[in-house]
Amino acid sequence: MPDMTADSSARSRAPWWFNLAGHLLEPWVRLRRDPAEPAGLLKPGVPVCYVIERDGFSDALILDRACREAGLPSPMRPLPGARRRRSVFALVRRDGWLFGRNRHRAPNETLGQLVRALEGDPERDIQIVPVSIYVGRAPARESGWFSVLFSENWVMVGRFRRLLALLLNGRDTVVHFSAPVSLRAVMEESGAIPPPRLARKVARVLRTHFRRIRAAVIGPDLSHRRTVVDAVLNAEPVRNAIAATAAKENISYAKAWRRAQKLMFEIAADYSHPVVRSASFLLSNFWNKLYDGIAMHHFDKARAAAPGYEVVYVPSHRSHTDYLLLSYQLHVSGVVVPHIAAGVNLNLPVIGPILRRGGAFFLRRSFKGNALYSVVFNEYVAQLIDRGVPMEYFIEGGRSRTGRLLAPRAGMLAMTVRAFLRAPRRPVLFQPVYIGYEKLMEGKSYIGELSGKPKEKESLLGLLRGLGGVLRQRYGHVALNFGEPIELTPLLDQASPDWRAYAGNPDAKPEWLSGVVDRLAEQIQVNINRAADVNPINLLALALLATPKHAMAESDLLAQLELTKALVAELPYSERITLTPLEPAAIIAYGEQMGWIRRVRHPQGDVLVADDEPAVLLSYFRNNVLHLAATAAWVACCFLNNRRMSRASVVRLGRIVYPFIQGELFLPWDAEGFGAQMQATIDFFVRRGLLESSGEGRLLERGPGQDDAAFQLKVIARSLIQAFERYYIAIAALAKSGPHKLTAAELENACALTAQRLSLLNEQTAPEFFDKALFRGFIQKLREQRVVWTDENGKLDYAEALEDMVRDARVILSREVRHSILKITGDGDRDAARAEEARAAAPQPAPAPLPDDAGSADLHARHVAAERHAHAHEAGTVVAQEKPGGGEPPA
Template sequence: GARSHPAPPPVQAELAVGPLPPGPRPSASAASRGPWWAPLLGKLLEPWIGLTIEPAAPADLVDPRPVCYVLEDYGLSNALVLERACRQAGLPSPLRPLPGDPLGRKRAYVALSRRNAGSTLNRAAQLAQNKPAPPVKRHSDSLARLLQAHREDPALDVQLVPVSIFIGRAPDKNSGWFSVLFSENWTLVGRFRRLLAILLNGRDTLVHFAPPVGVRAAIDEALPPERTVRKLSRVLRTHFNRIREAIIGPDLSTRRLLIDKVLASDTVREAIADQARREKGGKGEQDAWKKAHGYAYEIAADYSHPVVRSASFLLTPVWNRIYRGVLVHHLDKLKADAPGREVVYVPSHRSHMDYLLLSYLLYTHGIVPPHIFAGINLNLPVVGTLLRKGGAFFARRSFRGNALYAAVFREYMAQLVAGGYSIEYFIEGGRSRTGRLLPPKGGSLAMTVRAYLRQPTRPVMFQPVYIGYEKLMEGRSYLDELTGKPKAKESIFGLLLGIPKVLRSNFGQVVVNFGEPILLNDMLATHAAGWDGSPVAEDEKPAWLAETIDAVAQRINVNVNRAADVNPVNLLALSLLSTPKHAMGESDLLAQIALSKTLLADVPYGERITVTPHTPEQIIAHGEEIGLLTRVAHPLGDVLSVDDETAVLLSYFRNNVLHLFTASAWIACCFLHNRRMSRQSMLRLGQAMYPFLKAELFLPWDDDGFAQRIDRTIDVFIREGLLSEVGEDGGDMLGRNAGQSDEMFRLRAIGHALQQAFERYYIAISVLAKNGPGTLGTGELESLCQLAAQRLSLLYAPAAPEFFDKSLFRTFILKLRELRLVWPDGNSKLVFDQRLDTWARDAKVILGRELRHTIEKVSPEAAARDTGAPAE
């Protein structure tokens, strides 16, 4: 049946003893060979076994005290594998007895269970024949003898080292599908199946040594002997389950059994009863149950380890063909944080490759792939089945108007959370078409938080993941959608037709960065002051719940951005898109890239940010190699450029990392239309603008933190010669060079991307001012702002497609309301006072007079739009 794995307490918490203190490593003589037959059998086994040992130096875990190893189960193959691993690691042999042989078995290892599949059947048969059945063993006899030996000999002090052995865990490009059937799982198999597993998968054997546990500490608790051995056995078994779960995943139940648990839950039964009351006819309850059953089968994943493993080595040549490498950063930190927690992966969503890539990377690095929250649009024939076998569960785009479906889906999510299944979903709701993180949608997040509050046993950890590409396979379709074409519907035929083109393409390098995790309990401690840790019923709606969910959603996006990778394409896009013709002289481009890298290095954004190690020269060469840049030779210096279509696509990659340059872009914008400005003015205006930038770009600082960042960046600008201190007021007044100097050119390039954000803000203020207070609702204002931005782009310099993205105007207007610069009246129309005029006056510092006049001219009035009059 379905098995649940609640978070196991740390070993030290159960035994009141932590890992043994570090001491000198065992002497070379301690790592002696086993009995005479061990080398012979070891030689026979050696060609079939390839070992990966974790950690890399397990001998550092132990001290000179006698070592007894603990295995999950007995078996000659396990003993031989352990013997070889200990020999390679310089550890004492498990096949040599402990001093005094307290086990009485002439060896130094014990196991918690025995590979004997028929024991339960034999017991049942004996009971059926009225024969006395043998007593059920709840623990290892050898472990009991070891404990008893410690009671009898106070000088004896053995350290127990738990060792987990996995045959056939790692994927291999030479593996066949048949070998997948015999890879490691949760079942204790017989000798013949174990032999086949070794023959087929033995080259992929993982041996995991854990920190030792002192037996003497367990004895010192002075519990009755039977209770002591039961407690120690339980702690060790919990440890093995936790390691096995981390390596190969939870003990997955069948799809049918999990669905049965969903349908048997109180919330779903109540929803079925409500549905039955609404159904007409005498079979209302039966029909409602069938409907709920159908929903559950439509939703549920059907995880298959053989399918996942097969996909892992099938995808390896695909990644090698379409990508020039996949780099992974900070995965070791995830491995350290994840054990004992319910992990919810929350990656950025920029491509259909995201979920395949993340699952593949986790699996190949020894972490179970998550169950993936997928849209029902991906449940295509064949493809949907494969995704479902890989852990995908499907959701309809909207639950509105279908209470039964909503109840079934929420309960399914709750069962996943309670059962210890790692989950993956995209809180942005869909793929970003602009390269920016989209405003988070809280539906899946709310279900996760609700599931935890209903059964707060296994702590939940949200793991942000940044996935950065150099080229997107959906780039062309994104461009079409941004220019107004409807989104193409996914189909199996479109997928099949697109495969050959994808395999012939090269999409550059991919980087996957694991960000700083977010612990749900920490967020609840901050935002849910009224929660005392007790379960919260499904129908309860605490006042703090919505605030907590919003805070977690915002933190996820902030931490995704704090794990960004800056690749060569990002740096080229930042520079080249700042010029009207998307072209730069080679020397200017080299200088601009070098400046960007200097800013990233000298004013670091976060410890998990990664930046390409390539030099500016190598970055330009890479851009030419992948067909991004066009070089035009010229006697006065070569010019590098991108065509108009490529420039639009490059705006996507500029937006990936725009948040990293917010402070430097702000300073540059201040000097685009001003020769001089005081440091204090820049800080004051920056703090005034910061709430809007923070909401749009998911920035991590408070107002004072942003001001400090501006201050540090100003110092870099002065050192680089972009600004200089002028006057005799202690360096508060800053100035730039006049005219078309190189320094001014570089300032304009830095500030260009953020300048468009301020233009959008001024459009919204201008539309509000032109229409007056109490005239426009929020939706009307969004639409008019979008029209004004589109017209501005058509009449004057073309802007990036996201310039007239309605969602960006929505974010700005929501922040205006949050700051009470505008607010709704009784008719839901927005009103404002003179503070909005003050804010608009500050914008004059950043925007030139001509641009302000143009924006005011194209800003439409609601009445003009309604009558069909020209919107100017």
């Protein structure tokens, strides 16, 4: 056991002036030991020699006190058998006094002396205990403005600055004891190495150890941007690109090099620990003025998974505050702030330098036409990964204007994967993060952009002008939910077992790389959605936006909120989903308090209303969690225009439409998994009385239209019905135009115009209804499903399956909606409308929804027909009817 008489012994051995200084310093310093009981690390009966990173009188005082309080042997006692007056030494010494900064490496005589002391006695050993001391690294505690300038960093400061740091930040002092190293074991492993060489080896290992501990506590040593800039400019790929640029443009190598250097200074972060601490101090007050609270869920899981990995944070992107919120929360939780990829449009005067010193590095929207910029940027990312710097970027490419996750842009992901392939020293871990708001400061501008207004260019004046209005409002609560992390190595192993053969090759682009990046991007978006937070505003939006006038009787709204909460709780989308604990009545009161809904008093019961502008903005928050209601909405949609359907038809048609819903909402299941989720949802509806089951569970029936259960089903269904209307717009426009008539871009534009006109006629409050990106994604999914393809002239051709999709739309969309879409799509083409009406009236072999007036005999007959037709279809695919001359997609 450690010597428990360390206290008295230390006092007797240390000089009187050392003990006096310790007494004077004690009120200014509060120690936190890591681990709290370091005595358990030591081997009983073996002499202990402490090694600290940097020489300093204050460090010796702190170490002596920490050892005394922990019951450890004192560093001020002589080391037995080694002819040393003290049991401590430093790796780095400093000369000078108050402002002295002349430093050199500590000589290795101490280690050599310890090695020689063991050579004559094979039974003796010495435990070398590395001790790291940090003054001012406790980010969970708010610090004064001035004290953050003297927090711990990588710079070895003078004694006067260290004294100021102790006076200002001494109460945030951490003493980290590492596991002891047996010097005897090191000597035996090293063989017959001479003592001087062995001493140099041990010193090198200790320096590496201290750097690793310091990087884990305060972040990598990137305080000086020029260090990284020089490394990038001296890298072989960059030198080659500079030479190629000089040859291509007929300029000198020096001029091309200066151009590359200028690009690097445009890109590179200039990380500053004091600036980060200062920003944390400012932001704590800013968040208090803006938000009622910031919650982090599943962060402990994320922190436990991170050690040993290069961590890349990949959050959803919904607001400019995303950058600051995540970095701030990581900092106050004691985690190193990541380097963040930011658009060069944010490199504004004043703001840009602050962001850069907070860890932001800037990239242009496009690298096309600038080969030198592309090589320089790629090399910079590779340097960050090689140095173990945590990173953060948004794979959506920009902020979502609709509230949905955007289709990923995989440029940064591809750079990260290639950088790891080149130097796979530290495994990479992608950490998805869902960021959920209750109100957005950019909400109104998003709606304007979706309605056709040009995007406002960022400027310092615009930022300052908007800041005043922002600070006059409250934005509720914010949630940061950490999703399931994704390791890169298993994805590479799955794609190519010999991927390590590409190590050291900066130009490697194996053919399987794009597939790995695409799967990675898809999985990140899926895992972000699987960590969604369902807040009160999300629930109100799901309910109220499903009514024509965005109004509900209070009793109906209470029932709908209770139903939706039960749906999320009883059919968990993922174990990382979080749900507001507020009861329905409290949710309504909170919505009124936040200004999202308005109460209209009435003698027969109050009505809750979302007025026009709030209703448009609420669509954003409905879309945040639309994926959670997708399965229930599909099942409910089947009963919008049909009172009775077979369970098999609901599930089979759901599998057909699932690839398109999955592509739009990043759902996590395969076709079989979605089928199981539909079955569970149907059972939930039956338990809740929204559907009735008969025929041993094969047949489903809803109540009459005026029934409360039918109303609740309709509300659930209408959250997704616009997606099916958009799908119908696309296939109707393509079918009306005919094969080989439209390019994908022309079809996309025609669909957006049709949806915009339909929105005006029906007064819809969802600007994303005519968002081109959603039509683009649907058309791409049609291609993947081999329903649509491009001919040799770039025009779209399609299979007979498209006709089946038009016909199957009758199950979901009412006749009036289909007629309106066809009329607008065909610009008043009566022939197309009449053809649709004829198809609707004619008997079809498609799975038959049962009308409200169907008798029991007809019910059984239709069910049998539906079951037979289901067996003729392959699960999860659209199969065309065989017709003479039917087109087939090219192989």
